[in-house]
Amino acid sequence: MQNHARQAAVQAAHSWKDDRNEKVALQPIEETFAADVFGESEMRARLPKDVFQAVKRTTNTGEPLDRPVADVVAAAMKAWAIDHGATHFTHWFQALTGSTAEKHDALFLPDMAGGSVFNFSGAELIQSEPDASSFPSGGIRATFEARGYTAWDATSPAFLVRGKNHVTLVIPTAFVSWTGAALDQKTPLLRSIEALSTQAMRILRLFGTTATRVQTTLGCEQEYFLIDRNLYFARPDLMTCERTLFGAKPPKGQQMEDHYFGSIPPRVLAFMVEAERELYRLGVPVKTRHNEVAPGQFELAPMFEMANVACDHQLLVMETMRRVAPRYGLQCLLHEKPFAGVNGSGKHNNWSMATDTGQNLLDPRVDTHSNLQFLVFLCAVLRAVDTHGDLLRSCVASASNDHRLGANEAPPAIMSVFLGDMLTDIVSQIEKGTPERTLKGGTMDLGVKALPMLPRDSGDRNRTSPFAFTGNKFEFRAVGASQAVAWPCTVVNTIVAESLDHMATALEKAAGPNPSRERLAEAILPLLKTTVAQHKRVIFNGDGYSAEWHAEAEKRGLPILKDCLTAIPALGAEKNRVLFEKYGVLNRIELESRVHIYLEKYNKELLIESEAMVLLARQTILPAAIAHQTALAESVAALKAAGADVAATKALLDTFSKLVGRFSEKLEALDEADDHHEKDHLAHARYLKTKVFPLMGELRVLGDELETRCAANLWPLPSYREMLFIK
Numbered sequence: 001m002q003n004h005a006r007q008a009a010v011q012a013a014h015s016w017k018d019d020r021n022e023k024v025a026l027q028p029i030e031e032t033f034a035a036d037v038f039g040e041s042e043m044r045a046r047l048p049k050d051v052f053q054a055v056k057r058t059t060n061t062g063e064p065l066d067r068p069v070a071d072v073v074a075a076a077m078k079a080w081a082i083d084h085g086a087t088h089f090t091h092w093f094q095a096l097t098g099s100t101a102e103k104h105d106a107l108f109l110p111d112m113a114g115g116s117v118f119n120f121s122g123a124e125l126i127q128s129e130p131d132a133s134s135f136p137s138g139g140i141r142a143t144f145e146a147r148g149y150t151a152w153d154a155t156s157p158a159f160l161v162r163g164k165n166h167v168t169l170v171i172p173t174a175f176v177s178w179t180g181a182a183l184d185q186k187t188p189l190l191r192s193i194e195a196l197s198t199q200a201m202r203i204l205r206l207f208g209t210t211a212t213r214v215q216t217t218l219g220c221e222q223e224y225f226l227i228d229r230n231l232y233f234a235r236p237d238l239m240t241c242e243r244t245l246f247g248a249k250p251p252k253g254q255q256m257e258d259h260y261f262g263s264i265p266p267r268v269l270a271f272m273v274e275a276e277r278e279l280y281r282l283g284v285p286v287k288t289r290h291n292e293v294a295p296g297q298f299e300l301a302p303m304f305e306m307a308n309v310a311c312d313h314q315l316l317v318m319e320t321m322r323r324v325a326p327r328y329g330l331q332c333l334l335h336e337k338p339f340a341g342v343n344g345s346g347k348h349n350n351w352s353m354a355t356d357t358g359q360n361l362l363d364p365r366v367d368t369h370s371n372l373q374f375l376v377f378l379c380a381v382l383r384a385v386d387t388h389g390d391l392l393r394s395c396v397a398s399a400s401n402d403h404r405l406g407a408n409e410a411p412p413a414i415m416s417v418f419l420g421d422m423l424t425d426i427v428s429q430i431e432k433g434t435p436e437r438t439l440k441g442g443t444m445d446l447g448v449k450a451l452p453m454l455p456r457d458s459g460d461r462n463r464t465s466p467f468a469f470t471g472n473k474f475e476f477r478a479v480g481a482s483q484a485v486a487w488p489c490t491v492v493n494t495i496v497a498e499s500l501d502h503m504a505t506a507l508e509k510a511a512g513p514n515p516s517r518e519r520l521a522e523a524i525l526p527l528l529k530t531t532v533a534q535h536k537r538v539i540f541n542g543d544g545y546s547a548e549w550h551a552e553a554e555k556r557g558l559p560i561l562k563d564c565l566t567a568i569p570a571l572g573a574e575k576n577r578v579l580f581e582k583y584g585v586l587n588r589i590e591l592e593s594r595v596h597i598y599l600e601k602y603n604k605e606l607l608i609e610s611e612a613m614v615l616l617a618r619q620t621i622l623p624a625a626i627a628h629q630t631a632l633a634e635s636v637a638a639l640k641a642a643g644a645d646v647a648a649t650k651a652l653l654d655t656f657s658k659l660v661g662r663f664s665e666k667l668e669a670l671d672e673a674d675d676h677h678e679k680d681h682l683a684h685a686r687y688l689k690t691k692v693f694p695l696m697g698e699l700r701v702l703g704d705e706l707e708t709r710c711a712a713n714l715w716p717l718p719s720y721r722e723m724l725f726i727k
Contacts, residue, residue: 411466464544
């Protein structure tokens with residue numbers, strides 16, 4: 001017996017070639033960037049000046065658009081879309097499924113005379129009514145209560161999605177229930193941006209700012225795996241769960257450290273270029289591409305944008321990579337841990353705050369010790385992470401991210417802040433008194449005349465920190481690769497807004513209205529000193545992977561929420577309910593619904609994986625193992641008939657038979673464990689985590705040992721060696 005399906009998949013992977021015979025016209029990027037976006041330049045050209053200014057006020061200050069203005073915008077948007085070949089439009093929203101949702105409607109209507117006419121009104125632009133009954137709601141509404149509304153988000157530009165035979169106008173929207181409850185990720189995000197702007201402006205007014213608004217900025221580095229599509233289709237576990245449920249560790253993985261920043265394979269590079277060019281047309285400012293640590297792993301990173309647009313663009317990045325990869329015979333895997341034993345994938349969220357005048361509020365500048373405005377915002381972030389570490393951890397909790405957080409490849413599940421040498425020194429000075437110096441990095445002489453003198457930063461970076469200061473921003477490294485980033489961004493915005501509120505209230509009381517520079521400084525320094533003293537425990541610049549740090553974090557009293565069972569329930573804590581309600585980000589019902597949804601999703605993902613594992617083991621692995629066992633038995637019989645020594649072969653048969661028996665027993669135990677139900681989501685999650693998940697691990701160990709002992713021509717699944725290295 002030979003496994004021809006696996007061999008065919010491997011052969012197809014080895015022999016892949018691009019036979020589409022498509023000639024790509026490489027237009028200059030400056031001519032194509034944002035060509036499919038109804039952005040500022042298009043609106044300026046197509047809208048009357050007063051209407052354009054009204055739209056700008058909406059995008060810059062949040063001022064609502066009235067219906068007559070919306071009608072004019074809709075007419076111009078329709079004309080632009082039709083000029084580019086669009087026939088349909090869709091309100092595009094971020095449901096609580098973790099991905100996007102859309103319903104397409106035609107841009108034309110019958111003209112009652114046997115023909116049709118293009119039509120798209122302001123009412124259709126502003127609001128639509130998709131059926132909300134089958135989206136996760138967490139108890140906000142009953143299944144039979146179907147009405148839901150999408151509301152145009154004018155702060156994120158409309159764009160076109162092109163297919164082989166279609167063009168669709170896509171309008172970013174919020175999504176709410178009939179009662180106005182948020183059923184999406186965008187609505188709380190926009191609320192959190194408003195909350196942070198309000199509190200940040202209180203601080204800035206004390207410094208005499210000319211700004212009128214503060215935005216949060218975001219840049220999201222996306223890690224992902226690529227494998228040959230033939231091998232993907234030969235792995236039922238990848239198709240169902242996007243991670244391998246079985247798979248023996250190959251002799252060579254990432255231990256040689258030769259993949260990181262290595263030469264990009266030609267087929268992968270071709271995919272990257274095409275995906276980037278599609279993203280350029282959508283106005284996504286992708287900048288960086290490179291090999292990541294694990295074989296078969298890569299990264300794409302954009303430049304900073306306003307957070308709301310960046311969150312929309314991040315979803316477009318994931319959708320575009322998934323759509324383009326098959327054109328090159330590849331499958332894009334965004335799961336946090338598709339392959340055991342090699343690095344998983346994260347999505348590092350580079351977060352900062354900026355005024356509408358262009359000032360980055362987390363830019364320390366040259367003499368940081370005297371930059372009191374920066375130090376106020378820095379200490380506000382420190383206080384936020386320390387006060388709300390549980391909430392920060394909960395916003396990245398998922399079944400898939402549980403495989404990654406805390407491993408020696410990703411930030412630990414303990415929320416701490418890395419500041420680096422320069423800022424740590426200034427914080428230490430603040431605690432002792434008035435800061436008087438800023439450490440300088442200087443320059444490096446490399447000892448070769450032909451090489452330049454290099455400027456050196458005042459501190460190193462730390463890749464083991466979950467929340468690290470990296471020059472002029474904080475990098476939230478714990479976000480998972482498959483996760484939509486709007487929710488983590490909402491949480492960061494909200495907890496920092498609360499800290500800014502706390503500090504603004506203290507400063508307004510101590511310094512009074514319109515304080516002089518001297519009076520403000522007298523009020524700031526005691527507040528900074530108190531803040532540092534109360535929250536310095538969250539600062540950690542060392543190795544977050546070490547066991548010593550875990551012990552030290554526990555000693556400091558930092559929350560250690562190791563997995564979803566502890567992290568997701570923490571979201572619903574009373575202090576977090578008060579926080580979200582105070583700043584108008586989520587009400588009690590909206591928050592409770594999210595706890596319900598995230599636990600339910602965790603349970604469903606684990607149950608799908610365990611049931612998929614049972615099927616894969618029973619239908620694929622066990623028959624192959626029995627075939628190998630039969631071949632060994634036949635060899636023993638043949639040797640015995642020939643009068644040859646059967647001891648060695650008999651020993652192989654006995655060992656393998658016992659392994660097959662243990663595998664079968666564990667398989668039946670897992671199958672039996674799957675047949676269990678709990679009405680309470682948390683109780684069911686505990687059962688799955690403590691009963692089902694360990695059985696899955698035990699079955700995998702046995703299955704992986706079977707792979708290493710079974711004849712290669714009988715083993716039915718593409719191996720790690722084949723999936724990770726065939727490009």
